[in-house]
Amino acid sequence: MAVVPILKMGDTRLQRIAKAVPDAMFGGDALAQLIVDLLDTMKAANGAGIAAPQIGVDLRVVIFGGGGINPRYPDAPPIPFTVLCNPILTPLSSDLTRGWEGCLSVPGLRGEVPRFEQLRYTGRDQFGVAIDRSVDGFHARVVQHECDHLDGVLYPQRVDDLTKFGFTEVLFPELAGVVGDDD
Numbered sequence: 001m002a003v004v005p006i007l008k009m010g011d012t013r014l015q016r017i018a019k020a021v022p023d024a025m026f027g028g029d030a031l032a033q034l035i036v037d038l039l040d041t042m043k044a045a046n047g048a049g050i051a052a053p054q055i056g057v058d059l060r061v062v063i064f065g066g067g068g069i070n071p072r073y074p075d076a077p078p079i080p081f082t083v084l085c086n087p088i089l090t091p092l093s094s095d096l097t098r099g100w101e102g103c104l105s106v107p108g109l110r111g112e113v114p115r116f117e118q119l120r121y122t123g124r125d126q127f128g129v130a131i132d133r134s135v136d137g138f139h140a141r142v143v144q145h146e147c148d149h150l151d152g153v154l155y156p157q158r159v160d161d162l163t164k165f166g167f168t169e170v171l172f173p174e175l176a177g178v179v180g181d182d183d
Contacts, residue, residue, distance in 0.1 A: 014053055018058050051147075053152075054104060060150045063084070087150070106154060108169070120135075
């Protein structure tokens, strides 16, 4: 078990396109340890999800969800815990919905980001078992946000109205001091 330092915006490692998880890694110790490190780090920072590049690992692995209420997103519905390797996202419609996002790699800030409202994601879990889900709302937003990390994209690059981008403590004073938003 290890909480790993989270890379911050400006670190060039966050700008790279991550490599696919090779078949030989599925079910192995190295991938299992990566998942433990990601989960411990995400929990310690109250994250809704985290991507391997955020802890300096150049692989197409994201984890997200975990059940209960997330203090950084108290009004969001729970999302089942998911390990998603080598994801492929397919929008199910062209409808975009705007929503507020934060990021463990961009602490202290929030921005309103347009995302596809509905999408299908496919990939594999840590054991190589196929995943194929169609989701909407907050679940779809989290998946898109985390998978952006695999392509070197941080959410501020998707903010199209800078009047809807600022410090969490100013925009959402009720969230000031929540771990992950101001560390």
